[in-house]
Amino acid sequence: MNKVWKRNYSYTFLLPGAIIYFIIFILPTFMSFFFSMTRWSLLDYEFIGFDNFITFFQEPSLTIGFKNTFIYALVTCVLKVVLGLLLGVFLTSKIKSKAYLRSVVFFPTLVSTIAIGTAFSMMMHPTEGLINSALSAIGIAGPDWLGDTRMALLSVAFVDVWKGVGFATVIYIAGIMSIPEEYYEALQIDGGNAFNKFWNIIVPLSRPATNSVITLAFIGGLRSFDLIWAMTKGGPGFTTDVLASVIYKQYQGGFYGLATAGNVILFIFVTLLVYPLTAYLNRKEVDL
Template identity: 60%
Template sequence: MASTMAQVLPDLDRRRGRRRKRRTGTDPFARRTYPLWFHLPASLLYVVLFAVPTFASLYFSLTRWTLFDVTFIGLDNFVQFFQDPQLSQSLVHTLIYAVVTSGAKVVLGFALALLLTSNLIGRGYLRAVTFFPVLVSTIGVGLTFKVLLDPFDGVVNQALAALGIAGPGWLTDPNLALLSVALVDVWKGLGIATLIYIAGIVAIPQEYFEAARVDGAGAWTVFRSIIFPLSWPATGTVIILSLIGGLRSFDLIWAMTKGGPGFSSDVVASVIYKQYQAGFYGLSTAGNVVLFVIVAAIMIPLASYIGRRGVES
């Protein structure tokens, strides 16, 4: 009996000690596992809203499917997608569109941010006006500019005609259609780029500017040595967001040109949508997977480079 009690008492002491550690927060295991519970809600949302749809898309891209029937066909959808003569042209258009829109947003956004962080009269009002296009529906912007850029009755060409200039077919000329839509995209998204740059410039410590004034540095020296390098995090953010938006752009292009005239302003997303409209659901799903891979292949190395450059600077 005494030996049994001698065995039981240490076990009770150990259990009491573990419970005491849990209550007081001194148990190392409890300290490691407790924070993990806070990740559970976000993990569930990630699985439901991202992981499951992603794997479902990968599966359906390997099938010929409708709402009532699914037939597994392997990689046939991808083979057919890459044999589409519109694809190579739409890939080039997508890259041109993304580079033009992101480059213009970086340059113009930086210039506007410099202007709107200076001692300018009505600075707050001008900031609001610059950001206003971001709040407008993309489809509404597209339809509005489709009317404004009409080659015959559009306000833009009528204004040019009043100056004695023959306006071009902004959306009907195959050589101008894609760039015209890109310029509208820049006008609509410039407010976001400007806002990011304003935040980046305002976040620069004032001590740098005070030291530059003491040293007698001019405006160009301040821009080149302080504002430009220390705004690199904002520049990286604008580049990444603009490129992702440009590579995935669809709604503005569809509202203004529907990929026309002909296929001159078709991008990958519009080709995918046309296949969906034609009832090739598996083929359009495969196209979405291809677009996802293209965006990831471009953005992951670029984001890594921007991150390293930001650390070095």
């Protein structure tokens, strides 16, 4: 008995965390799969098989929801990676007030998403908004940022980038600062310039940070809902509907089983996109 206890002693420290993880994550996941095949309310449920999935795929706005979800995730991911890397390089260079500038860049990440969405909705008003008022002061007619079907989704995506680029920047700052100084010294001996430093040292050796930013930003974009709902509620029409907003509208209508099936589909959709992406990024990672 003592030998068994000694062999399993270290695993007992994992037990409390494992129990919490099971209750908060594993159990609700399996319950979601079950209730996605039912017609349920808070007090009762009826098993109906895959009818919810069939009905969900017949939603008229589902096609545009899939398309918008992918476009939104791709745009926000690419911009967060590019801007986060550039800001990370700038904020690790020899400039004054780096600590202050870092806090300024990171600050939007701490602000409520709903508050940011509401504020930018007012700022992007076509006639009374601050942005178009500033543009008109220099003789430029501003567009209807959230009312134009061609611009609404991208307008929300740019706000998402403004809010989330600070987090990407922090990851890049940590990645850049972890690069050994020997690489910079060798480049200086070889007569390399600032561009050589950026392209030949920082970009390849900060790949672990890049992989983290790509993965987190892409998952966040695929699951995005709150900012889009706060700014457009999926409009005008269905032009800014994403999968999460389509699901939420089913919850609003009281179709809980249908909405749960939508969440399962979203989970599978995110997994099918992110898993191969993560595997590819890990294969390309450079060891220091």
